[in-house]
Amino acid sequence: MKAKLSQQNLLKAIQVVQRSVSPRSTLPILNGILFETGDSRMVLSATDLEIAMRTEIPAKVNSPGKVVIPAKLISDVIRNLPERDLEIDASNKEEIRVVCEHSQFNLKTLTLEDFPKFPDSHPTKNWTLKQESFLEGIKQVVKAASRDETRPILTGVLLTINKGRLRMVATDSYRLALRDEKLNTETDDSLEVIIPSRSIEEVAKIIPLSTADIKIGLTQNQIMFNLGETVLISRLLEGEYPSYEQLLPKDHEVKLEVSRDNLLKAVRRASIIAQNTPLKLSLEEDQLKISAQTSGLGQAEEVLDVKKKGENFEIAFNPQYLMDGLSGITGDTVFLELTSPLKPGFLRGEEKNFRSLIMPVRL
Secondary structure, three states, X not given: OEEEEEHHHHHHHHHHHHHHOOOXXXXXXXXXXXXXXXXXXXXXXXXXXXXXXXXXEEOEEXXXXXXXXXXHHHHHHHHXXXXXXXXXXXXXXXXXXXXEOOXXXXXXXXXXXXXXXXXXXXXXXEEEEOHHHHHHXXXXXXXXXXXXXXXXXXXXXXXXXXXXXEEEEEEOOOEEEEEEEEOOOOOOOOEEEEEEHHHHHHHHHHHHHOOOOEEEEEEOOEEEEEEOXXXXXXXXXXXXXXXXXXXOOOOXXXXXXXXXXXXXXXXXXXXXXXXXXXXXXXXXXXXXXXXXXXXXXXXXXXXXXXXXXXXXXXXXXXXXXXXXXXXXXOOOEEEEEEOOOOOOEEEEEXXXXXXXXXXXXXX
């Protein structure tokens, strides 16, 4: 393999696929990146057997070929080279030569035959989604996914497409985030899968690197996200997602309308004191008092003007859950709907495509 290409392009490509390299794997080959050349391009691939990523960049190819290089090694080398064109020569199967201006590196390679075969990237069904909307949805819901591996199904994000609507749901059983919107393109094909939260977070990181629409494809036990030059394929979680719809409140006793920014900033300030303790919300006439107290630290209190319908009472929430829910809401106004101090609170904005449900903490 011999090729000439841009240092900047190669570095960006390495940084993309390196996200799926497994630094803690007991299999040395999974610490590598597969480099392939052909048809005026270089293709980079990596996998940790749960996520596989592939991206391609233009290159002047003198002779095609394949080689596997340790990811951290090649990343460190390319990052520190001048921003000029460089040459890669892998004529010797046991090492690769990288030349850029006056710098030359001879790097040991990994065994090509040991590198896993890239998953099938030709699904039978495809759905096309707009970048901006899908990225916003990921950011809104993924924080609510569980990090507890003892309940693996809750570590995923439920993604459904049905009757022209896209829905994403995540819950850790203490809170729930739901994004529901109409698709710009009609499709008769339905989709219901549970994607590991790590995979969907990686999709969110590579979306801004492309201008293409997102094509979602389904193969056996895997889902593919195609963004033009870059493809990410992830395994799916097997099992039945909890029946969450019964948790969504059908009515409420109290409704607060308040500035989103003012409430978020007040909660953030009070959470400085509320370390491992709940944040108390006291509902009074046209006012919301937010308070926190932690032994050895002190106490905090802040009062916000609100529009309120319903009775006065007190309720407490995990401050981080409140901040995550508020951060996912777009627009200037947020609505907090409550039923009682022991039942979930419901956050939403003026746009009804995102909702957040939070379980209260006993006072």
